[in-house]
Structures are given as C-alpha cells and as structure tokens.
Amino acid sequence: MTKVHVSLPSEAERNVQAFIDEVDERLSSEEDTCEVVTETLVDLHGDREAYERWQAGADLSPAERVRLQGYNPCNATLESEYYAEKDESKFTRSKNLQWLWRQFDATPMADNIHFALRFRQMLADHLFEECGDNCRFFKGITFTYGHNISIGDNTVVHDGVHLDDRGKLTIGDRVSLSDGVHLYSHDHDIVDQTDVRNYHTIVEDNARITYDAMVRAGIRIGANSVVGARSVVQGDVPDHHIVVGTPAKSIRVKPGWESVAAPVEDRLVNRQDEREITYDLPDGLDTFDEFGRALTPPDTPDAPNPESHD
Numbered sequence: 001m002t003k004v005h006v007s008l009p010s011e012a013e014r015n016v017q018a019f020i021d022e023v024d025e026r027l028s029s030e031e032d033t034c035e036v037v038t039e040t041l042v043d044l045h046g047d048r049e050a051y052e053r054w055q056a057g058a059d060l061s062p063a064e065r066v067r068l069q070g071y072n073p074c075n076a077t078l079e080s081e082y083y084a085e086k087d088e089s090k091f092t093r094s095k096n097l098q099w100l101w102r103q104f105d106a107t108p109m110a111d112n113i114h115f116a117l118r119f120r121q122m123l124a125d126h127l128f129e130e131c132g133d134n135c136r137f138f139k140g141i142t143f144t145y146g147h148n149i150s151i152g153d154n155t156v157v158h159d160g161v162h163l164d165d166r167g168k169l170t171i172g173d174r175v176s177l178s179d180g181v182h183l184y185s186h187d188h189d190i191v192d193q194t195d196v197r198n199y200h201t202i203v204e205d206n207a208r209i210t211y212d213a214m215v216r217a218g219i220r221i222g223a224n225s226v227v228g229a230r231s232v233v234q235g236d237v238p239d240h241h242i243v244v245g246t247p248a249k250s251i252r253v254k255p256g257w258e259s260v261a262a263p264v265e266d267r268l269v270n271r272q273d274e275r276e277i278t279y280d281l282p283d284g285l286d287t288f289d290e291f292g293r294a295l296t297p298p299d300t301p302d303a304p305n306p307e308s309h310d
Contacts, residue, residue, distance in 0.1 A: 008114050016115045020122050027126050033096040034074050040100060041071040044107045073099035080144045083166060084287055085198070085279040087147070094147040097127040102142070110139050124151070132173065148185070151175075152205065167198030167217060167277050172205035178229075180212040187217045187272075192295050200275040204239070213248075218272030224254065235268025243268065 008016060026036045042051045047068065054060055054068045069075045073096045080086065081095065101123050110116050120137035127146040132153035140160040143149060148165035151157075152173035159179045163169055167185030177183070183203070189195035199218030203209065207221045211229040215221060220236045227233055228244030237243050240257035241250045241264070248268060253261040281287075 006114060016118070020115075020119055023119075024122050024125075027097075033093055034072060037096045037100040038072040041103050042068075044104065044109065045071070047071070071103070080166070083144075083196075084281055084285055085196070086145065090147045091145060094127055094145050097123060098143065098146050101127065101146075105139055144185075164217075166196070168200040169203075170200065171203045172207070172223070174206050175203050176208045177203075178209065178211045178213075181209050182214045183209075184215060184217040191297070193291060193293070194289055198277040198279065199272055200277060202275075207237075216270075216272070218270075218275040220271070220275075224257065226254065233268070235270040237268060238262045238265075 007013065023036070023040055026040075027033065042048055050060075050064065051068050051071070054065065060068070076099060078095060078098065081091070101120065104110055104116075104119065104123075109119075116139070117136050120141075121131070121135055124131040124135065124137060128149045128151060129147055130150040132151055132155065134154045135151060136156040138157065138159045138161075141157055141163065142161075143163040144166045146165065148168045149163055149171070150169070151171045152175070154173060155171060155175040155177075157163070157177045158181075161177050161180065162182045164182070164184045164186060169183060169185055171177075171183075183201055185201045186196055186198045189197075197217075201215060201217055201219055203215075203221040204223035204225075206224040207226070209215065209221065209227040210231075213227045213229060213231045213233065215227070215233045219233055221227065221233070222237045222239035222241060224240045225237045226242045227237065227248065228242065230246070231244050231248040232246040233243065233248045235247070237248070238250065238261065240254050240261040242252050242254060243250050249266060250264045250268065252264065
C-alpha cells in the first residue's frame with residue numbers, strides 16, 4: 001500500500017468536527033437552506049462583520065454589496081438553472097447546496113484534505129440522491145444538479161471531475177474517477193443543438209476511469225473494468241476489460257479474470273437508446289433558441305436558396 005493514516009491535531013480535529021456537525025444539523029432541520037448556505041459561506045470567508053453591517057443598513061460600496069450578496073445562492077444563477085426539463089422542486093434545494101459546495105472550494109479550507117473530504121461527504125449526503133459511506137470527494141468537482149447522482153461506498157472522485165446528471169448517474173462501490181474525468185448523461189442532436197436527450201449513465205462496482213477520460217451519455221462502464229487515460233468511451237465497457245483510445249476499444253481482459261470475462265471485441269456496443277430518460281415540458285413554457293441557426297439542410301425541398309440575398 002502507498003498511503004498512511006493522517007490526522008489533525010486534537011484541538012483542530014474538535015473544531016473541524018464541531019463545524020461539520022453544526023452545518024449538518026442545520027441542513028437536516030426545517031431551517032431555510034438558503035439562509036444556512038449564506039451564513040456558512042459568510043463565516044468561512046471571514047466576512048461576518050461586513051455582512052452584519054450590510055444587514056444593518058450601513059453604507060457600502062457597490063463592489064462590497066455584490067460580494068456580500070453573492071454568499072446567498074438566491075442571488076446567483078447556475079447554467080443548469082436554464083434547463084427547461086429540470087425538476088423545479090428538487091432544483092430549488094440542490095442549487096443552494098451546489099452553491100455551498102462550489103464556494104467552499106474557493107476557501108483556503110478546501111485544501112485542508114482531512115477537513116475538506118469530510119465536509120464534502122456531509123454535503124453529498126444532503127445533495128445527491130444517494131451517497132454511500134467513506135467516499136472521498138476532492139477539489140473542483142462540478143455537477144449539473146446533484147440530485148440525479150447516486151454513489152456507492154468507498155468511491156473516490158478526484159480533482160476537476162465533471163458529473164453531468166442532467167439525465168441520471170449511477171456510480172457503484174469502490175469506483176475511482178481520476179483527475180479531469182467527464183461523465184455525461186445528456187446528448188445534443190447533431191442538427192438541432194437545442195434538442196436534448198437525457199440518459200442513464202452507469203459506472204459499476206470496482207471500475208477505474210483514469211485521467212482526463214470522457215464517457216458518453218447512456219454508457220455502462222462494467223464492473224472491475226479500466227478506462228485508459230484520455231479515452232473517449234462511446235460504447236458499453238464489458239466487465240473486467242481494459243479499454244483505451246478514441247473511440248475507446250478493448251485491448252485486453254484484466255489478468256486473472258479471463259475465465260469470467262467476455263471475449264475482447266474490436267468495437268464497443270452502444271446501448272444508449274436503451275437508457276434514454278424521456279421527459280415532458282410544461283405547457284406554455286417560455287423557451288428561447290440561444291443560437292438562432294438555420295436548421296434546414298440544403299438538400300431538402302424546403303431549403304432556402306443559398307444564392308438568395310433576400
């Protein structure tokens with residue numbers, strides 16, 4: 001083994017545990033989540049005195065007011081807030097918790113590993129649909145909502161990982177996601193980018209997805225498998241297989257697992273359609289097309305004349 005047990009000095013440990021317990025208790029109560037997040041961030045950033053002066057009506061500069069109101073997630077917007085198909089009832093709470101997660105990462109305490117891993121584990125228990133025990137979440141992890149993620153026990157998610165749960169993500173026990181991994185659960189239509197389809201993406205127990213790899217929406221990463229660095233996975237990875245490349249292909253079975261593994265194939269099978277998550281948009285929804293592109297191909301009867309300048 002290449003790691004040893006590390007702990008904080010006893011006084012630091014008591015303070016850390018007291019803080020985590022306090023935030024956990026407040027998030028578990030009937031208290032307004034927005035208020036809990038705001039006050040927690042104010043204190044973590046050492047801005048309590050300025051915040052109380054602002055609340056008391058003191059004269060502050062515009063920059064100070066923007067900084068202080070930024071601790072409140074109700075005064076911020078996230079990219080996922082614009083997604084029309086989101087579950088509004090779940091998003092209201094998950095947005096607040098996601099804001100706390102992201103802004104915690106901007107504090108010096110986010111680099112205190114023994115504290116930060118436990119704080120994020122506590123937040124994950126509140127934010128994710130399910131989160132197992134003894135998970136380790138490192139710095140710079142992002143997600144779409146958070147509430148469509150299920151993670152098992154003893155899983156590690158390293159720095160800069162993106163967990164896209166616009167559809168649904170299920171990650172098993174003892175999974176390792178290395179730095180820069182991207183797991184997707186939604187795809188855009190090739191012609192009409194505004195046409196979004198959501199999927200269920202699955203990473204089975206004991207799988208390893210290594211540095212900077214990308215997994216396409218609706219793909220299953222098999223149990224005990226390995227995805228090589230910077231691979232792009234566009235088809236299901238069989239159990240116990242090692243896949244590498246762009247697009248990823250199986251190159252071998254993990255040594256010792258040959259008797260229980262499927263044969264190596266030249267091409268991974270894409271079963272994305274089997275895992276599509278359909279959704280209905282509310283009637284009368286006020287949507288917009290941020291691109292405004294022409295979507296009619298030139299080889300169709302209704303296509304505009306490319307020579308016309310009208």
